[in-house]
Amino acid sequence: MTKRQSRWAKALALCLLASVASGCALPRSGPSKSEIYSGSVLEDGDAFVVSVNDRVTRATSVTPVLGFSSEFLNAGEVGSDTIRPGDTLGLTVWENVDDGLLSSAGQAATALEEVQVDGSGFIFVPYAGRIRAAGNTPERLRQIITEKLDAQTPDPQVIVTRLAGDGATVSVMGGIASQGVYPIERPTRRLSAMLAEAGGVTVTPEIAQITVMRGSHQSKVWFQDLFADPRLDIALRGGDRILVEEDTRSFSVLGATGSQNRIRFETQTLSAIEAIAQVGGLNSNLADPTGVFVFRNEPESIARAVLGRNDLVGDQRMVYVLDLTEPNGMFEARDFAIRDDDTLYVTQAPFVRWQKTLSAVTGSLTPFANYSQLAGN
Known part of the structure; x- marks a missing residue:
């Protein structure tokens, strides 16, 4: 390499070093x-x-901070025997006469199967008329029907049973083993029991969140907090919607x-x-x-x-x-x-x-050095 070529190489190296050291030519993942x-x-x-x-x-x-509001915490358990609009009832009436109001000849009992409680909470019983069933227990409704029929047939005997309880149901959705609509029954009147009835959560328990929607109100809790704090295992109400989802943070x-x-x-x-x-x-x-x-x-x-x-x-x-x-x-x-x-x-x-700066400088000088070597030959 001639003296003139050496000076050009040094000048180019200094320019490259200054350019690379300034940071504008260095690849990197973000700011320093x-x-x-x-x-x-x-x-x-x-x-x-x-x-x-x-x-x-x-x-x-x-x-x-997740937790249920006082509206949810203060709600008492729903009586499993309370009749609600939409429930299905079974009625059986015994009469002490051969030819009764409801029974046929030779039959002492008359079964009225699947009597639906309408949206206003009433049922219709022949010869007893339209009777309010919602809000009553089967025992109280039995007494009411007996009193209504007693004036028309001697000493009637009545049995009232609450069948599926379709009027008091909750829907369970999201990260649950078996999504669906479930009736509120005696074993499933509280949140944790209803989740178990639906097969349990399928998302990671540590980050599972449970949202309960009741009318226009809703509250959310961590799944694990249901067991850490018994107060959060709230009583359910008919029409509640339960959503199980994974933490989205x-x-x-x-x-x-x-x-x-x-x-x-x-x-x-x-x-x-x-x-x-x-x-x-x-x-x-x-x-x-x-x-x-x-x-x-x-x-x-x-x-x-x-x-x-x-x-x-x-x-x-x-x-x-x-x-x-x-x-x-x-x-x-x-x-x-x-x-x-x-x-x-x-x-x-x-x-x-x-290190990147040095690599960039030495890598940039290599083509010039090769060129200088060829020029000197």
């Missing part, structure tokens, strides 16, 4: 740590960058981790360290353990508590910083709660960026 900090409100950006500590962890530790993971994806929650609560573990941990060849960031739109009340300010209005963009190399870094990551729609981002280590 310094670029994230440059977006801080302190640097005229639009996000608050906050280092995680015990106080921040306590202020941001918010998990979904998720978070996104980007950067130098084992995988980059949108991840569903696998437990009711999820810490930052658990979220990192869920995606395979940090990439040991790329990750900077001092640059673990959680991006989140924080509600006004929580943002005020975190920043100690009362002048904030509306949701605030927050960037929480976790340094896993600090003495308490792993503890902070273990206690810091990940929430729905969070973005967990891990930056690349400075060594990786420098």
Whole structure:
């Protein structure tokens, strides 16, 4: 290589090094740590960058609170014998005469099978007329029918049975073994028993949510809380709709981790360290353990508590910083709660960026060196 060619090679190397070192030519998965900090409100950006500590962890530790309202909790058990509109009844009448009002010659008893309680709660019994059945027990209805017939046939004997109980049913849908409409009977008057009657939940119990809709009201609980708190095992009402579904919360993971994806929650609560573990941990060849960031739109009340300010209005963009190399870094990551729609981002280590720079420079110089070698021949 001539002296002139050597000068050209050095000049080109310097230009390439300056261009690559500026970052515009380096492939990467996201912003560097310094670029994230440059977006801080302190640097005229639009996000608050906050280092995680015990106080921040306590202020941001918010998990979904699920539970039944007082309307559901205070509802007593439905009596399994209470007759309701839509129920089907069976009536049998005995008469002490050979030729009774209802019985045929030679028959002492008359069976009235599948007497339907209409939408207004009434049934019709021959010679007794239209009788209100809804709200009464079979025993009380027996007394009413007996009194009605007693004036027309001597000492009638009446039996009333509640058959399928179709008027007091609930529908069970979603992640359940056997979806369908089930009658409220003595063994299934409470929520957990009805879920068992339908075959049990088919989604992961740790993240299964149970929604009960009653008229225009609805409430939701965690499936496991039904057994942890007996008060949540509420009494059912006719017409209730029960929906079993899996928790839909998720978070996104980007950067130098084992995988980059949108991840569903696998437990009711999820810490930052658990979220990192869920995606395979940090990439040991790329990750900077001092640059673990959680991006989140924080509600006004929580943002005020975190920043100690009362002048904030509306949701605030927050960037929480976790340094896993600090003495308490792993503890902070273990206690810091990940929430729905969070973005967990891990930056690349400075060594990786420098290595890429060197590789880009040396790789770019190779064609020129070959050209110079050919030119010198």
